[in-house]
Amino acid sequence: MRALRSPGGVAAWASSGPGAALAALKALAEAQELSSGKAVHGRLLRARALGLVHGNALIHLYASCGRTYLAHRVFDALSLRNVVSYGALMAGYLHAGLPAAGLDLLRHMDLAPARPNEFIYATALACCSDAGTLRTGEQCHGRVLKAGLGTFPYVGNSLLCMYLACSGVEDAARVLSAASPDVYSCNSMINGYVDQGLFGDAMAVLGLILAEVDQWDHVTFLAALGLCAGLKDLRLGTQIHGQALRRGVEGNIFVGNSVVDMHGKCGEVGAAWRAFCELPDRNVVSWSSIMAAFAQNGLFEEALRLWPEMEEDGVRPNDFSYAIVLAACGGLSVLRHGEALSAHAEKTGFRGHSLVENALINMYARGGSIWDAHKTFAGMRRRDTVSWNSMISGFSQHGLASPTTAVTFVGVLSACDRLGLVDDGFRYLNQMADQMGISPTVEHYTCIVGLLCRAGRLEDAESFMRTTEAEWDAVAWRTLLCACLIHKNHGLGRGSPSRSSTATQTMWEPTSCYPEADAGKGIKKEPGSSWIQVRNQTHVFVSGDREHPRADEIYTKLRDLLAAIRPLGMCRTSTEFSTTFHSEKLAVAFGILTMPPTAPIHVMKNLRICDDCHTALSLISLAAARTVVVRDANRFHCFVDGRCSCGSYW
DNA sequence: CTAGGGTTAG
Incomplete structure (x- = not known):
């Protein structure tokens, strides 16, 4: 490999014959050596030696380096493509996190002479798993059966994983029972059951592998340890750990980390700590696992004390580590410390990860700062089930x-x-x-x-x-x-x-x-009202109301704001009184008036935001350089620099 | 020259 790094080495390899160039490309793909790969690419072009096989190897190389654009360019330039060209490019898209592009390629194959083989379907099904498209996955399943490719173990496991990801354990189990199960699909199935908390079913599949002992591999140990952690079954966990030692797989860092985690989940902090100390190597996951073991057993300070040790060890935190220590901060109600860690996460680029944001919601809610929790929640770009549940349980714990x-x-x-x-x-x-x-x-x-x-x-x-x-x-x-x-x-x-x-x-x-x-009957329309929290006080506004003690200031501010956005394309408002002083505009004006200049303005509204207010608030966010977040009855609207997160569709 | 299962959060 060292010889290849020098240009002379590459030249020697690539020019000494087509077979050698192919070997070079393969080795470079393995090592993800992009620049040397480009050099070989250039040589092949100049020598007019870029045929199908070399082209495919190049696609693979660029795909391995995550450069799907370059891979696709090589693909397009090939005068002749075969099933391998498609497979290599699809795998590139899959691993680059672009499964939809991979599936596009599959559709493209329908028009091409190359027929999909077992490689293509294995990759396509993995794309379906990542993209979460059950419909396409089922179509692939049908075509796999029709083409008689269902007996390839690779394909079977990909099918099983697709159902686990897109549908559920029932469909996955059907796939498992239809084929003769191998270790891979058994491991997948155990993990699928454990994820759903179906420990009995997981155990049954484990028994299926146990019947053929020589098939166990280190991933089976991971699945089994995860099962013990879920069951909080220390006795079984210890047995599995013993087996792992006897098999000599405990040196595998994944297995070692799982042992730490298993002990933590079973409430055995001491054993977790011993397992951690015995690890031959420690990565982020090792540190995260031991910190989680402490935090999950109420030893929050101990968890937090490990953070500087991890840094000293030269291990960089990831989103999991942040989530764990933030949870510990919540447990201790040390919100300032949590905020410092949040700032730390901002610097390292993990602040926006959903894991971290959800942990922040939890931390604030547990620490008693429910409105800070809500602020975090409202500012999120994407909220998942955990975010919603955290927010709801936070409100509920506060009796709100x-x-x-x-x-x-x-x-x-x-x-x-x-x-x-x-x-x-x-x-x-x-x-x-x-x-x-x-x-x-x-x-x-x-x-x-x-x-x-x-x-x-x-x-x-x-x-x-x-x-x-x-x-x-x-x-x-x-x-x-x-x-x-x-x-x-x-x-x-x-x-x-x-x-x-x-x-x-x-x-x-x-x-x-x-x-x-039906004009006669008409529906009583709920009056629109908006409210905003300023310094722990809620200020409520209804359309055109002058109840607020600072009404004069608010109206002046709002008129100023509307005047400021008029040149930006807002002219209708001045003529329509009814929408000019809608409650959300009043609340936002009040927010701008009272909040520090950089603070985002958070407003809630009981009805849906109207079109006019939506346009006005977009422009105000631009003109006043403020972030405005409006939670209406339907969704969040986050206005920044004249644009709304809803894409003006709501 | 293309393909499968893996540890940490809630």
């Missing part, structure tokens, strides 16, 4: 049935709607009402209607609306009617005769039932 909490639940429910999680939606609705004592509003109920409609359960949606006491507004009706149109269930829209009461029939006359069109 505030407007903010109610709005957070609107967010949760609409997330369930978007993801099609009907049962979860109902679970959250009940949790909110029963455990937190928040009476659901029409906004919450509308999410449930949306949820049922999206699941195609139109009759349930209709009966939900009929039986639930709420002031149904246009949004809910529109949701149901649109769903009727989409699902072509016009009968329901007219009030299906078999099950509906007279009440439903009057409600469901096709046009006049649509409340917006």
Whole structure:
């Protein structure tokens, strides 16, 4: 390898014959030697020796170095491509975190003479796993069976993993039982079960491998140790550890780290510490595991004390390490220390990782600073289940049935709607009402209607609306009617005769039932209100109101702001009084007036933000150089530099 | 010349 690094060495290899150049490219791909690889590329071009096989090797080389763009350029330049060209490029996209591009390539193959083989399907299925596309994965499954490629162990395991990632353990188990299981797929299956907390099933698969002892490998040990950690079964864990020692796999750093973790999860901090001390090598995961072992057993200070030792050891923290020490800070309620670590994470580029942000929410919530928790939550670019759950449990622990909490639940429910999680939606609705004592509003109920409609359960949606006491507004009706149109269930829209009461029939006359069109009855519209937290005080505004003690200042400020954005393309506002002083504008003006110049302005609103305010706030964020975050009934709008995180679609 | 399972968080 050393010889290759010098240009002369590369030249010698590449020019001494096509076979040698191929070997060179392979070695360079392995070592991820991009610049030497480019040199070989150049030589091959000059020698006009860049044929199919060398081209494929080059694609592989660029892909191995993460340069998918260069790999694709070589791919495009090839006058002849075979299945290997496709496979190498697809794998490049897969490993570069661009699974959708890999799947595009698969579709491209339909038009090419090259037929997909087992390599292609293994890679394509891995792309489906990463992209989370069950539909495509199932199509691949069908084509694998049709092409008779299902017996390749690689393909079988990729299939199993695809179902684990995109569907669930049931489909994965079906794949496992259909093929003759090998270690790889058994390991995958055990981990799949453990992730779901299905320890009994995991144990059964472990037994399947146990029956053929010589098949155990170090990944099986990892899966087994993870199972023990999940079960908190120290006896089994110790046995597995003993087996690992006998097999000589304990030197593997993954296995060693897992042993530390297993002991920590079983509550044996001392044993975890001994296992940690015995590790021949320590990486971030080793340190994270031991810190987590301490923190998970209530020894927060001990966990925090390890941080400087880790730094001394020359190990750089990652998002996991930050999450662990932030949790320890929450446990000790040392929020200042947590903030210092958060600043540390900012510097090392981990502050934006969801793991870190979620840990911050938890830390603040546990440390009693619920509004800082909410600020973190509101400022997040992407919120996952953990973020929502952390925020909700934070509110719940603080006994907060505030407007903010109610709005957070609107967010949760609409997330369930978007993801099609009907049962979860109902679970959250009940949790909110029963455990937190928040009476659901029409906004919450509308999410449930949306949820049922999206699941195609139109009759349930209709009966939900009929039986639930709420002031149904246009949004809910529109949701149901649109769903009727989409699902072509016009009968329901007219009030299906078999099950509906007279009440439903009057409600469901096709046009006049649509409340917006029915001027006579009209729907009582909930007054729009917005609120903002300033120095632990909530200030509430409704449209055009002058109740606030600083109303004069606020209105002056708002007029100034509107004047400032007029040249930026906002002219309608001045003529329309009703929207000029909408509550969200008042709250934002108040925020700008009272908050320090760099602080982001966080405003909540009970209804959806209107178009005019949306445009105005975008421009204000630009003109006043302020970050404005508005949480409306539907979602967050984060306005920065004249742009909104919702992409002006809400 | 292209392909599979892996440790740390909640």
